């Protein structure tokens with residue numbers, strides 16, 4: 769059983785901030801900012817691609833409710849909501865989770881760099897291939 773399944777089963781303790789039959793939200797053990805929260809389905813899925821859309825929808829609803837709540841109690845200036853899929857994207861725990869990260873300013877604990885890559889070019893064929901039909 770994976771570490772987040774154990775947390776969902778209360779076999780490993782966590783600082784839970786929300787729980788229902790399907791979902792658990794708890795504070796990250798190594799927070800990048802105050803309030804850094806992980807939202808997981810109790811059922812194991814490796815990543816958001818495997819996770820059924822109804823569950824993702826429910827997680828999103830809880831993420832919005834927690835965002836509204838944290839706005840009041842933590843008073844951050846923004847939020848990031850993100851989920852890493854696979855090692856190349858930084859996933860280290862292979863039980864789908866969404867990071868809800870309150871942001872205080874650009875110099876807080878989260879460094880999210882969108883480095884413009886000039887080498888990225890598209891041919892007409894590639895642009896066409898990328899359209900979801």
Ligand code: 5GP
Pocket residue numbers: 771780782783794795796797798799806851852858859860861862
């Ligand atoms: P990932 O890198 O997979 O997107 O994020 C995994 C997150 O899970 C990390 O931010 C890490 O700090 C957190 N984490 C890993 N193990 C535990 C744990 O046992 N308890 C809690 N609360 N968080 C954990």
Ligand code: ZN
Pocket residue numbers: 769770771772773774811812813862863
């Ligand atoms: Zn699991």
